[in-house]
Amino acid sequence: MNHTHTDHAPRTRHVPEPYQDAAAHAGHHAAPGWRTAVTATLHCLTGCAIGEVLGMVIGTAAGLHNGATVALSVVLAFVFGYGLTMRGVRRAGVPLRQAVRVALAxxxxxxxxxxxxxxxxxxxVPGAMDAGLADLLFWGSLAASLAVAFTLTVPVNHWMIGRGKGHAAVHAYH
Known part of the structure; x- marks a missing residue:
């Protein structure tokens, strides 16, 4: 028996909710693999690295206490991480309030x-927080810390994406 489908409903733009189960949304698509997790983690690393480096540079240059420098780095990492995600989601035509929810998710x-x-x-790392901006120890420990963070966050993202969480919320907007 040959079935031809010619009476499709008109296509409308569907903007999914950010907390929607990505596996259900994907329907017939295969479960995400490690490549997706690596890509998601690289995206996250970009925002984190911008904020982390900027926070460490500002804190070190300003002579802030180590705790204040770390706090500044963390805040800036979240700001830049969320900002990069929101930029892409907003380009897909998503309203600001919903883009914020997507970035948070x-x-x-x-x-x-x-x-x-x-x-x-x-x-x-001994002496890393006290090293100056011209010291190899400052930049080496920062680069090593981001490499460790990337390596250990990939499996976390893989697990989350496989369950329709984390960066799976963004994939519906690509």
Whole structure:
């Protein structure tokens, strides 16, 4: 029996809710793999790295206490991480309020894990927080901390995306 479908409903633009189960939304699509998790983590790393580096540079240059420098770095990492996600979602025509919800759903856990890991590395490297901007120790520990954070956050994102959480909230807008 041959079935031809010619009477499709007109296409309308569907903007899914950010907390919608991505697996259900995907329908027949295959479960996301490690490549998706790596891509999501690289996206997250970009925002985190901008904020982290900027916070460490500002805190070190201003002579802030180590705790204040770390706090500034964390705040800026979240600001830039959410900002990058919102930029892409807004380009898809999503209203600002909904774009904020998407960014919160997509990035909060990933950024939090990344920030916990990279700041733990920087703080535990002897002398790294006291090193100046011209010191290799400052930049080396910062680069190493971001590499560790990326490596250990990929499995977290893989697990979350596989369950329709985290960056799965953003994929509906691409």
């Amino acid at each position: 997509a990035d909060t856990v990933s950024i939090a894990v990344m920030e916990l890991l990279d700041n733990t590395v920087v703080v535990t």
